[in-house]
Amino acid sequence: MALMMIAAVLAVMISAALPMLVAFLAVGLITHSRRRRAALRRGGSAGTVPLAYRPPVPPRPVAPPWPQARARFDMLRREYAAYECDPMQVLRLPALSDVTVPSTGRFVEAFAEAQALETDSPPAHTHAAAFVAAVDRAERAWRAARDAAERIRLSGLSPAERGTVERVIKLLTTARDSDSDAERLTAYAMARSELAKLDRAGVIHLPRTAQATLDAAGRGQLPA
Known part of the structure; x- marks a missing residue:
């Protein structure tokens, strides 16, 4: 008789606590599901939840x-x-x-x-x-x-101007290749004279550095 009464009391207690246990388990499952979705959105794995979001570190400029x-x-x-x-x-x-x-x-x-x-x-x-x-x-x-x-x-020059320029180039080639000092200095002098005419006519303008090279060669010095 006593065992029957104890069994009856236990049945009543279990039936009363069961809804609370079910509710507790449901709340736990919902919370876990929300944390899992949040972890996936933040780049974590399904089984982990990052403690805090850390923005990516920008690369250093090269x-x-x-x-x-x-x-x-x-x-x-x-x-x-x-x-x-x-x-x-x-x-x-x-x-x-x-x-x-x-x-x-x-x-x-x-x-x-x-x-x-x-x-x-x-x-x-x-x-x-x-x-x-x-x-x-x-x-x-x-x-x-x-x-x-x-x-x-030399396409922008007249035939006469092109002829003068070509003559100066030949004089400078002779001055560069000649083994005779006299011939070399004479060729440089003639080339400088022809270039001065072209410069006055506005046909050819030598940069100052090129003019300095000719001046030094005309004085008997080796051209730069």
Whole structure:
């Protein structure tokens, strides 16, 4: 009789607690499901929930290739100087020293811009990037100016002017190749005289560096 009463009491207690147990389990499942979805949205795995959201660290900016750009600009400067110091090159490609030719004018502007941005030591990131871009433009402009000068050559001169220029080139070739000091100095003197006429007529304008080379050669010194 006693066992029956105890069993009856236990049945009543279990029946009363069962709804609460079911509700507790349901709340737990819902909470777990919400945490799982939140973890997936934040990039976590299905079985983990990140403690806190951490935004991705932005990559460090890459330093512009300033040393390489400076080396390229030095090479460009040497190539440009070699042209301006060589009367023979100027006579063969006069458009490359004439800033009224559009391609030459663009190169001179791009070269001056790069030269203004050049520094002896690595500058700040923004300045370095501007210098690298300016060197790129100067190199492209130099190639375009040389290509245009190769196409033009002496085509803009009259037949008489072309004949004078070709005669000066022959004189300079003789002066360069001759083993005789007297013949060499005479050829340089005649070439300088003819170039002076072309300069006064506005046909050919030698850069000052090329003129200095001729002047030194005319005084018996080796040309630069």
